Amino acid sequence: MNTLLLLLGMAAVTYPVRAGLWLRGGQIPPRLKQALDYVPTAVLTAITVPAVLLHNDQVWLSWHNAQLAGALVTGIIVWRTRHLLWGIGGGLVVYALWRVWLA
Amino acid sequence: MHCVGAKSEVSVRMRNMTAITSSPAQPAPNLHPAGFWQGARDTLPMLIGAAPFGIIYGTLAISHGLPVWATLLMSALVYGGASQFIAVTLLAAGTSAPIIIATTFIVNLRHALYSAALLPAVSALPRSWRAVMAWFLTDETFAIVFHKLDSGEPVRLARFYMGSALAMFGNWLFWTSTGIVLGQSVPGIANWGLEFAMVATFVGIVVPLLKDRSHVAAALAAAAVAIVARGLPFKLGLMAAALVGITVGVLLAPKAQASVEAQP
Numbered sequence: 422m423n424t425l426l427l428l429l430g431m432a433a434v435t436y437p438v439r440a441g442l443w444l445r446g447g448q449i450p451p452r453l454k455q456a457l458d459y460v461p462t463a464v465l466t467a468i469t470v471p472a473v474l475l476h477n478d479q480v481w482l483s484w485h486n487a488q489l490a491g492a493l494v495t496g497i498i499v500w501r502t503r504h505l506l507w508g509i510g511g512g513l514v515v516y517a518l519w520r521v522w523l524a
Numbered sequence: 525m526h527c528v529g530a531k532s533e534v535s536v537r538m539r540n541m542t543a544i545t546s547s548p549a550q551p552a553p554n555l556h557p558a559g560f561w562q563g564a565r566d567t568l569p570m571l572i573g574a575a576p577f578g579i580i581y582g583t584l585a586i587s588h589g590l591p592v593w594a595t596l597l598m599s600a601l602v603y604g605g606a607s608q609f610i611a612v613t614l615l616a617a618g619t620s621a622p623i624i625i626a627t628t629f630i631v632n633l634r635h636a637l638y639s640a641a642l643l644p645a646v647s648a649l650p651r652s653w654r655a656v657m658a659w660f661l662t663d664e665t666f667a668i669v670f671h672k673l674d675s676g677e678p679v680r681l682a683r684f685y686m687g688s689a690l691a692m693f694g695n696w697l698f699w700t701s702t703g704i705v706l707g708q709s710v711p712g713i714a715n716w717g718l719e720f721a722m723v724a725t726f727v728g729i730v731v732p733l734l735k736d737r738s739h740v741a742a743a744l745a746a747a748a749v750a751i752v753a754r755g756l757p758f759k760l761g762l763m764a765a766a767l768v769g770i771t772v773g774v775l776l777a778p779k780a781q782a783s784v785e786a787q788p
Contacts, residue, residue: 427621431611432601434629440658442639444651449640456774460633461748462733463769464689467762468610469726470747471754472719480751488720495724499731505623506573512724520717 485523491516557678561686566672570664571695577605578696580721581612582703587714588616592704599700603693604662606729607631608714609722614759630766637715638666644674660689683732742773 442449449457473488474480484490495512499505558566565768578599585595590612598608599624607628638661646654665688672679707713746769753761 423621424591425597427611427615427624428594428598428627429603431598431607431628434625435602435604435607435632436659438629438632439635439639439661440655442636443646443654443658446647448643452536452774453635454640455777456770456778457633457637459739459742459770459773460630460766462730462739462742463766463773464633464762465606465726465730466588466743467746467750467765467769469723471732471750472723472760474751475561475754478754487717488723491720492723492727495727496731499728503732505725505728506576508728509576509721509724512727513721515671516571516717516720516724 485519487516487519487523490519536558539651548721557680558672559683560687562679563672563684563689564691565667565687566668566684566689567664567691570668571691574605574664574692574695575699576721577609577725578699579703579706580604580718581608582700583706583707583710583713584609584703584718584722586704586707587718588612590615592708594739595704596697596700601698602632603660603696604628604632604635605696606726613722619759627759627762630763630787634663635661635666638663638670641670642666642673644760648713649682651783656691657682657685660686660693662689662692664692665689738776738778740772741776742769745769745772 469492473486473492474482476486482489491512494515495508498511499508502508527587581599582595585598586592590598598611602608602611610627610631611624614627639658642661646657649657665685668688669681669685672684673681730743734743746765748765749768750761750765753764755761756764
């Protein structure tokens with residue numbers, strides 16, 4: 422039941438974002454539009470960086486950090502080739518190798 | 525600008541369409557507008573690209589203890605890969621529902637930009653169609669439909685859109701189910717570090733977004749705050765990091781861009 426409420430809540434905040442402009446009309450004010458442009462960058466970075474760098478609530482900047490190694494490889498591949506799936510694949514391979522070698 | 529052009533283009537083509545249908549003797553292969561199947565076919569590369577994400581989401585959700593029905597229902601109700609990944613991860617970390625819902629809202633806010641970009645084209649369609657179409661507005665369908673409108677080729681917008689949307693939606697449910705089966709049948713898959721697939725995905729999405737100084741600064745600010753504020757309760761560190769990142773980005777945004785967007 423709680424799970425169902427969670428799913429309905431998630432849908433209830435997602436659908437209006439998609440449908441609002443199309444159903445109510447109007448426009449997004451230019452300032453808000455500009456702010457929205459930075460939402461994916463800020464949110465995804467805020468989720469990803471702690472996931473990569475934090476280990477037992479401490480910042481772990483080390484070659485032994487498999488997540489860091491994999492994330493760096495993904496970032497470099499996507500930066501150079503603009504190919505998302507190759508980047509993810511390369512990062513996953515490096516991450517897996519790191520875990521096997523350093524386990 | 526492109527959109528306004530695309531809109532008039534679409535309405536003109538739609539009128540032509542009626543003319544063509546009412547007089548079938550007139551062959552006009554070049555004017556044959558793209559419909560449902562063309563929309564689905566144009567989406568094919570996206571269908572393949574979404575497969576690994578669907579599988580990983582399904583596997584991750586099951587291995588974190590989300591029931592099968594809820595795993596599938598989330599794909600149908602929320603239908604946004606990034607927000608589903610995060611919700612499952614937060615759920616596994618014992619995060620409360622209001623925080624998960626708030627995070628979902630923030631992660632899916634980008635769809636408002638897509639609806640704004642397509643607004644001039646869809647505003648000619650009946651309201652009830654728009655209500656249905658909006659349910660399926662994802663990164664992929666937006667990209668396919670916007671590209672089609674931008675090309676100026678004739679298109680029956682609602683059919684083309686729904687072709688792309690339903691192909692994408694069915695594809696997402698299918699690969700979610702495949703992930704569910706994997707999560708149930710491969711013992712110990714929860715320890716494989718599948719979360720890293722989400723991390724890699726987000727890194728891959730963010731890197732192309734860092735197209736100027738303001739975006740780099742927004743990312744650095746968000747990262748710094750997310751690390752420093754990690755101890756805050758209720759995942760408030762994430763919210764704070766997002767807000768600070770967005771603010772820094774807006775403050776450093778190129779002036780030219782702002783003035784162009786300010787014009788009607």
